Amino acid sequence: MKKMLPLPALRRLLLTSIKRKSAFVFFALVMSVPALAISGGAIQSLPDFNELVEQSGPAVVNIRVTQKVSAINERPQLSPEEEELFERYFGQPSPHSKKDSEEKPEAEPDAEQISRSVGSGFIFSSDGYVLTNAHVVKNAEEVFVKLTDKREFRAKLIGFDTNTDVAVLKVEGQNLPKVTLGDSTKIKVGEWVIAIGSPFDLDNSISAGIISAKAREIGDFLLLIQTDVAINPGNSGGPLINLKGEVIGINSQIYSRSGGYMGISFAIPIDDAIRVAEQLKVSGKVSRGRMGIYLSEVNENVAEALKLPNKNGTLVSRIEKNGPAEKAGLKDGDIVLSFDGTSVEKSTELRRLAAATKPGSTVNLKIWRKGVTKDYPITLAELPQTETAPIEKTQKEKKTTGKPHPTFGLTVRPLDSEQKKEYGISSGVTIEKAEGVSARAGLQTGDIILTINNQDITDGRAFEKIIEKAGADKSIVVLARRENITQYIAIKNP
Numbered sequence: 001m002k003k004m005l006p007l008p009a010l011r012r013l014l015l016t017s018i019k020r021k022s023a024f025v026f027f028a029l030v031m032s033v034p035a036l037a038i039s040g041g042a043i044q045s046l047p048d049f050n051e052l053v054e055q056s057g058p059a060v061v062n063i064r065v066t067q068k069v070s071a072i073n074e075r076p077q078l079s080p081e082e083e084e085l086f087e088r089y090f091g092q093p094s095p096h097s098k099k100d101s102e103e104k105p106e107a108e109p110d111a112e113q114i115s116r117s118v119g120s121g122f123i124f125s126s127d128g129y130v131l132t133n134a135h136v137v138k139n140a141e142e143v144f145v146k147l148t149d150k151r152e153f154r155a156k157l158i159g160f161d162t163n164t165d166v167a168v169l170k171v172e173g174q175n176l177p178k179v180t181l182g183d184s185t186k187i188k189v190g191e192w193v194i195a196i197g198s199p200f201d202l203d204n205s206i207s208a209g210i211i212s213a214k215a216r217e218i219g220d221f222l223l224l225i226q227t228d229v230a231i232n233p234g235n236s237g238g239p240l241i242n243l244k245g246e247v248i249g250i251n252s253q254i255y256s257r258s259g260g261y262m263g264i265s266f267a268i269p270i271d272d273a274i275r276v277a278e279q280l281k282v283s284g285k286v287s288r289g290r291m292g293i294y295l296s297e298v299n300e301n302v303a304e305a306l307k308l309p310n311k312n313g314t315l316v317s318r319i320e321k322n323g324p325a326e327k328a329g330l331k332d333g334d335i336v337l338s339f340d341g342t343s344v345e346k347s348t349e350l351r352r353l354a355a356a357t358k359p360g361s362t363v364n365l366k367i368w369r370k371g372v373t374k375d376y377p378i379t380l381a382e383l384p385q386t387e388t389a390p391i392e393k394t395q396k397e398k399k400t401t402g403k404p405h406p407t408f409g410l411t412v413r414p415l416d417s418e419q420k421k422e423y424g425i426s427s428g429v430t431i432e433k434a435e436g437v438s439a440r441a442g443l444q445t446g447d448i449i450l451t452i453n454n455q456d457i458t459d460g461r462a463f464e465k466i467i468e469k470a471g472a473d474k475s476i477v478v479l480a481r482r483e484n485i486t487q488y489i490a491i492k493n494p
Contacts, residue, residue, distance in 0.1 A: 047192050047208075047243055049194050049206065049208055051245070052194060052241055052243065052245050053194070053196065053204075053206055055180075055245045056122075056179050056180070056196065056239065056241050056245055056247070057148060057196055057204055058147065058148050058149065058177040059122050059123045059124075059176075059177040059178050059179045060120065060121075060122045060148070060179075060196040060197065060204065060238060060239060061120070061121050061122060061123065061130060061145045061146060061147055062118065062120065062145070062146045062198045062201075062203050063118065063119045063120060063121050063130075063132055063136060063137065063143060063144070063145055063146075063155075063169075063198075063237060064118055064143070064144040064145075064146065065118070065119065065136065065137055065139075065140040065142070065143055065144075066140065066141050066142045066144075067139050067140055067141045118198055118201045118234050119132060119133065119136035119137070119197075119198070119234060119235075119236045119237045119238075120132065120136075120196075120197035120198045120234065120235055120236060120237045120238030120251070121136075121145065121169065121237045121238065122179050122196075122237075122238065122239045122247065123171075123176055123177060123178045123179065124178060124179055124181060124247070124274075124277075125178060126176060126178050127176075128170055128171045128172060128173055128176055129158070129168055129169070129170055129277070129281065130145060130155065130168065130169040130170070130171060131166070131167070131168060131237070131250060131273060131277060132167050132169060132236075132237030132250070133165050133166070133167060133236045133237040133250065133252055134160035134161060134162050134164075134165045134166060134167040135162075135165055135236065136167065136236050136237045137157055137160060137167050137169065138160050138162065138167065140157060142154065143155040143156075143157055143169060145169065145171050146203070147176075147177075148203070148204055151173065153171040153172065153173055154171075155169040155170065155171050156169065156170045156171075157169060158170050158280055158281060158284060159280035159281075159283075159284035159285060160280070161276050161280065161285070161286045163221045163286070163288075163355075164221055164222055164268060164272065164273070164276050164286070165252050165253075165268060166250070166268060166272075166273050166276040166277060166280070167237075167280075168277050168280045168281060179239060179241075179246075179247045180244075180245055180246050180247065181246060181247050181270055181274065182242055182244065182246025182247055182248040182270060183246075183248070183270075183271065184225065184248045184249060184269035184270045184271045184272070185269075185271060187211055187214055187225065187242070187248055188211065188214075189210075189211050189212065189213060189214055190210055190211065191210060191211050191242065191243070192208065192209075192210055192242070192243050193208070193209060193210065193211055193227055193229060193240050193241060193242055193243075193248070194206055194207065194208045194209075194229065194240075194241050195207050195208075195209075195227075195229045195230070195231060195235060195238055195239070195240055195241070195251050195265075196238055196239060196241065197231075197234060197235035197236075197237070197238030197239075197251060198234040198235070198238070199230075199231075199232035199233065199234040199235045200232060200233060200234050201234055202234070205235075207229050207230040207231070207235075208229060209227050209228040209229035209230070210227065210228060211225060211226070211227055212226040212227055212228055212264070213225075213226040214226075216266060217346075217348050218253075218266060221288075221351070221352060221355050222268060222269070222272055222352075223269070223352075224252070224253075224266040224267060224268060224269070225240065225248070225249045225266065225267040225268075225269055226264060226265070226266055227240065227265050227266075227267060228263055228264065228265070229251075229265055230265075231251050231253075231265035235251050236251060236252060236253075237250060237251070237252075238250070238251050239251070240267040247270050248267075248269070248270050249267030249268055249269055249270055249273075250267055250268040250270065250273050251265065251266075251267050252266055252267055252268050253265070253266045275356075287358065287359050287382055287383075288354075288355040288356070288357075288359070288382070288383040289354045289355060289356070289357035289358060289359050289361060289380035289381070289382070289383060290323075290324065290354065290355075290359070290380060290381045290382060290383035290384075291323070291324050291325050291354050291365075291378060291380060291381075292319065292320035292323020292324045292325045292326065292381065293316050293318065293319050293320065293323070293325040293330065294316075294317050294318040294319075294320075294485070295314045295315060295316065295317060295336075295347035295350060295351070296314070296315045296317040296347060296485070296487055297314060297315065297346060297347055298311075298313050298314060298315050298335060298488065299490075301490035301492075302477060302488040302489070302490045304490075305453075305475065305476075305477035305490045306335075306368075306371075306454070306477055306488065307371070308335065308368060309337070309368070309373065312337060312343055312344060312345045313335040313336060313337045313344060313345075313368065314335065314336050314344055314345075314346060314347040314349075314350050315333070315334075315335055315336075315347075315486070315487065315488060316330055316331070316332060316333065316334040316335070316336065316486070317332065317485045317486045317487055318332065318485050318486060319331065319332060321424075323381065324378050324379055324380055324381050325378060327378075327379075328365070328376045328377060328378035328379070329376055330365070330367065330376060330378075331369070332450070332479075332481065332486035333369070333450065333451065333479045333486055333488070334367045334368070334369050335367065335368040335369070336350055336365055336366070336367060337366040337367070337368055337373065338365070338366040339353040339354065339363060339364075339365060340353070340357075340363040340364050340365075341364070354380060354383075355383060357380055358380075359380055359381060359382035359383070360379065360380065360382075361379070361380055362377050362378065362379045362380075363377070363378060363380065364376070364377055364378075365377075365378055370451075370454040371454055408436070408437060408438050408467060408476065408491055408493065409433075409434060409435035409436030409437060409438045409439065410431060410433075410434060410435075410438050410443070410449075410467070411431070411432045411433040411434075411435075412429040412430065412431055412432060412449065412460060412463055413429060413430050413432050413460070414429055414430075414459045414460045415428055415429060415430055415448070423448065423481070425448070425450065425481070427450065427456050427457060427458045427459075428448045428449060428450045428457055428481070429448070429449050429457050429459065429460060429463050430446065430447070430448050430449075431443060431444065431445055431446065431447045431448075431449065431480075432445060433445055434447070437491050437492065437493050438491055441489050441490065441491045442489055443478065443480060443489060443491075444482065446482070447480045447481065447482050448480065448481040448482075449463070449478055449479070449480055450479045450480065450481055450486070451478070451479040452466045452467060452470065452476050452477070452478055452479075453466065453470055453476055453477055454477075475490070475491065475492045475493065476490075476491050477489070477490045477491070478490075478491060
């Protein structure tokens with residue numbers, strides 16, 4: 001490394017060049033600036049990415065995918081900017097340019113054509129396993145992998161997982177290069193990283209930037225790495241590399257309003273990707289734990305009104321019938337404070353913890369219920385590849401009767417035994433009208449009030465008694481159910 005001048009010396013040199021109007025000295029000083037960075041009063045070298053590219057570049061591959069699709073009469077049209085970009089780099093008009101489409105006959109409807117797309121990936125083991133994104137290869141008829149030394153292989157799709165957007169390919173070859181895997185749990189915000197990939201099918205294109213954030217919640221199963229590295233179509237599946245030459249992530253997606261790079265991109269942490277890849281290599285699929293509950297957040301007002309031990313926790317808003325949670329004894333309105341000893345702050349954290357646990361495992365949930373904290377062992381089932389939470393609309397409309405409560409604006413009606421059986425509850429009253437502070441808090445006609453201030457509402461008389469007592473404090477916390485979803489709602493009267 002070249003010896004750098006100390007800061008005082010640089011200042012003196014700059015002043016001298018100005019006083020003497022020395023163009024040579026000033027030019028020499030300016031030319032040295034790109035190689036320097038001032039941080040906290042010290043001058044340091046900016047990173048040189050050349051060695052990183054030489055070290056990791058040979059293991060980064062271009063992935064070409066073909067699939068059969070049905071042709072349509074109308075050809076896709078490119079914007080003038082896209083046509084110009086295509087012609088600039090490939091020396092010929094796009095096959096889908098407006099001019100070209102005018103000269104060629106339209107495709108026959110329903111005719112079978114071959115669609116081609118490109119992406120990136122990298123070899124992560126010497127026996128030819130390749131990591132990429134699931135969205136790059138999931139609909140592929142054929143997959144081809146091309147190395148920087150011009151060797152090309154037909155790849156076998158081992159498996160993919162759409163929940164994490166990770167896929168594994170296998171190629172057969174000799175003397176295959178491979179990347180060095182890093183530890184994504186040790187990354188730091190602000191550290192330099194580079195991406196290698198094939199944006200717009202331009203092989204081994206390098207872009208650089210920094211890590212902007214370590215744990216962005218984009219989905220239920222992963223916390224993604226956010227960077228400002230330029231990522232464009234074709235970069236998907238390529239590696240995110242730190243200054244040690246280690247792969248710390250798989251470039252997966254961008255935030256964009258235009259379809260192109262806008263300064264924010266996301267990568268899958270390599271630790272999570274490898275865990276998924278190992279399962280795909282063994283069985284071609286990923287197994288995840290499932291609790292059989294649907295969750296929602298506990299806001300600050302509710303946490304304060306319920307006098308929770310802390311502001312952490314996530315609310316059980318619905319329980320799957322005969323699912324693991326119901327068998328373990330959980331109920332609607334329970335608040336989960338921890339999962340097997342790990343504190344839970346948000347519902348997404350609890351989902352990730354459960355998903356990362358092997359199905360069939362028994363874990364301990366710490367539950368808060370009506371002021372009491374208790375542990376519940378729960379044996380996890382297996383999460384399907386696509387889990388949905390269908391909501392059945394079973395509420396019955398009734399004519400409004402009665403008068404609203406003067407403090408909270410609630411008019412309620414008792415539930416009969418048939419309705420309780422239909423809704424699967426033992427107590428509660430239904431709201432005929434919500435006005436004033438109750439309506440502003442979010443309560444609606446047809447909602448079922450299960451508890452007020454942690455006290456069961458067995459009938460209309462119990463409702464009146466409890467709410468009259470609470471009226472003096474001018475605040476209540478209601479456990480309400482709407483379309484099989486249960487939620488705490490804090491109501492404060494000014």
